[in-house]
Amino acid sequence: MSSLDIWMRENPLAYVWLGSYAVAFLIFAIEIAMVIHKRKITLQQVRLMREAEDEARDDKSGENN
Amino acid sequence: MKKSSLFGLLALVIRRDLVLAMRRRADVLTTLIFFVMVVSLFPLGVGPEMDMLRKMAAGVLWVAALLSSMLSLGRLFSADYLDGTLEQMMLAPQSLSVLVLGKMAAHWMVSGLPLVLMAPVLGLQFDMPAEALGVLIISLLFGTPVLSMIGAIGAALTLGLRGGGVLLSLLVLPLCIPVLIFGTGAVEAVSTGLSATSHLSLLGALLVFALVFTPWVTAQALRISME
Amino acid sequence: MAINWFKYSAPTTFYGLAGKLIPWFAASSAILFVAGLYIGFAVAPADYQQGEFYRIIFIHVPASILSMFLYLVMAGYAALGLIFNTRLSAMMATAIAPTGALFAFISLWTGALWGKPMWGAWWVWDARLTSELILLFLYLGFIALHASIDDPRRADRASALLAIVGSVNVPIIYFSVKWWNTLHQGSTIKFSGTSMHVAMQQAMFTVLAACWLYAIAVVLARVRSIILERERNTTWINELPEVRS
Numbered sequence: 001m002s003s004l005d006i007w008m009r010e011n012p013l014a015y016v017w018l019g020s021y022a023v024a025f026l027i028f029a030i031e032i033a034m035v036i037h038k039r040k041i042t043l044q045q046v047r048l049m050r051e052a053e054d055e056a057r058d059d060k061s062g063e064n065n
Numbered sequence: 066m067k068k069s070s071l072f073g074l075l076a077l078v079i080r081r082d083l084v085l086a087m088r089r090r091a092d093v094l095t096t097l098i099f100f101v102m103v104v105s106l107f108p109l110g111v112g113p114e115m116d117m118l119r120k121m122a123a124g125v126l127w128v129a130a131l132l133s134s135m136l137s138l139g140r141l142f143s144a145d146y147l148d149g150t151l152e153q154m155m156l157a158p159q160s161l162s163v164l165v166l167g168k169m170a171a172h173w174m175v176s177g178l179p180l181v182l183m184a185p186v187l188g189l190q191f192d193m194p195a196e197a198l199g200v201l202i203i204s205l206l207f208g209t210p211v212l213s214m215i216g217a218i219g220a221a222l223t224l225g226l227r228g229g230g231v232l233l234s235l236l237v238l239p240l241c242i243p244v245l246i247f248g249t250g251a252v253e254a255v256s257t258g259l260s261a262t263s264h265l266s267l268l269g270a271l272l273v274f275a276l277v278f279t280p281w282v283t284a285q286a287l288r289i290s291m292e
Numbered sequence: 293m294a295i296n297w298f299k300y301s302a303p304t305t306f307y308g309l310a311g312k313l314i315p316w317f318a319a320s321s322a323i324l325f326v327a328g329l330y331i332g333f334a335v336a337p338a339d340y341q342q343g344e345f346y347r348i349i350f351i352h353v354p355a356s357i358l359s360m361f362l363y364l365v366m367a368g369y370a371a372l373g374l375i376f377n378t379r380l381s382a383m384m385a386t387a388i389a390p391t392g393a394l395f396a397f398i399s400l401w402t403g404a405l406w407g408k409p410m411w412g413a414w415w416v417w418d419a420r421l422t423s424e425l426i427l428l429f430l431y432l433g434f435i436a437l438h439a440s441i442d443d444p445r446r447a448d449r450a451s452a453l454l455a456i457v458g459s460v461n462v463p464i465i466y467f468s469v470k471w472w473n474t475l476h477q478g479s480t481i482k483f484s485g486t487s488m489h490v491a492m493q494q495a496m497f498t499v500l501a502a503c504w505l506y507a508i509a510v511v512l513a514r515v516r517s518i519i520l521e522r523e524r525n526t527t528w529i530n531e532l533p534e535v536r537s
Contacts, residue, residue: 012344
């Protein structure tokens with residue numbers, strides 16, 4: 001507790017950087033990663049659905065021929 | 066003519082809900098027992114020093130009242146929702162807001178009023194002076210209806226959802242903070258020798274504000290949940 | 293150049309527009325972050341009262357401002373969606389909520405870190421910190437309500453109503469907390485606007501702009517995923533190049 005206090009007073013810039021900016025940018029990075037991941041997953045889902053639909057259509061047209 | 070019929074409708078809804086509540090007295094009692102229990106746990110948790118307890122009393126009673134009013138909110142619409150009464154109410158030609166207001170009033174009489182009546186006894190446990198106790202009761206009398214009304218919005222929004230109870234508290238508790246602040250503030254003002262009028266009038270303003278808007282908002286929320 | 297704004301209120305056109313805009317917002321946000329932090333750390337002098345610690349405000353103040361504004365923007369979109377029944381507004385409100393909650397969290401976190409050297413405690417029941425905490429609760433309530441309703445239409449409308457009720461409540465909460473705080477003589481260190489060095493202001497506003505652009509980019513990216521998810525049964529989604537490939 002007090003050692004943290006002393007360290008903080010001696011290295012204010014390190015405290016500011018590690019404590020707030022590093023955490024804030026880490027949060028931004030996590031959010032960006034989550035958004036990109038979500039996009040990937042959704043695209044995959046949509047593609048799968050489309051393929052399934054296409055297959056169903058192909059099957060149907062195959063029967064007709 | 067129209068006015069009297071509106072009040073008649075209101076009275077009808079209140080009476081119906083009260084009769085229903087009286088058939089399930091255990092539910093009413095559980096809320097009250099929960100309130101008493103939470104309040105009694107505080108001295109056990111923080112120690113029996115009377116000075117500290119006297120200072121905390123208003124806050125403890127208010128927070129306990131807030132929590133116990135959350136308990137019964139889930140039941141506000143759920144029974145009517147399950148047996149289809151709510152759907153009938155929405156189809157009824159009468160204004161849904163008035164019906165909702167009636168249900169809110171009944172809910173407060175069943176779950177808020179007992180707390181207000183119980184509060185003086187619990188206040189004595191905390192050695193509250195008579196004057197502060199009086200203000201506490203007035204503030205609870207003004208505040209608990211607001212809790213019921215704000216809670217009704219949450220209850221309508223979470224109607225029929227799984228895990229509705231916890232979600233309901235998550236939605237409603239932050240919205241109730243002003244009531245808590247003004248309610249405890251009034252008691253504190255009196256115990257520090259100031260006048261509680263400003264706190265109580267703000268609380269009254271909140272009550273009027275809630276009375277005007279929450280029935281309509283709750284009616285909208287019910288429509289959203291039922292469609 | 294006349295732009296037909298209503299054209300872009302349809303998910304179909306908005307999807308493409310957002311896709312084109314995101315890289316621009318992201319890039320300018322990154323540039324402004326670098327510039328703002330450079331001004332904040334290299335140009336702005338140390339505060340004579342608070343030393344180097346005050347440099348936390350370059351992220352703290354923008355995060356607080358954004359968390360509050362994003363709630364209003366979210367409630368605005370929610371209201372639009374509820375009144376005009378537009379699909380896109382509800383999707384925007386849903387997309388904004390997580391970003392707003394994260395900014396509220398950053399604001400609380402950096403506020404605590406600023407408070408430790410200034411007040412000697414990580415957490416002080418200061419009016420602004422307390423209202424920020426309540427704001428975070430409101431965001432979480434919105435997200436939780438939206439997440440626990442399966443039917444997307446009901447989820448949109450129910451959480452929109454909650455956002456509107458919340459935004460009506462926010463000023464009441466803020467003033468009640470402020471009042472509560474003055475009654476209890478909370479310790480508050482104020483930044484007097486006049487004593488702030490010009491470079492400090494520049495750094496803060498640059499980071500604020502960077503945060504805005506970042507928020508817009510992330511929200512647009514998120515709303516694109518939501519559009520894809522909700523409209524996956526439509527033909528225009530199936531004809532998108534990224535879906536076809």
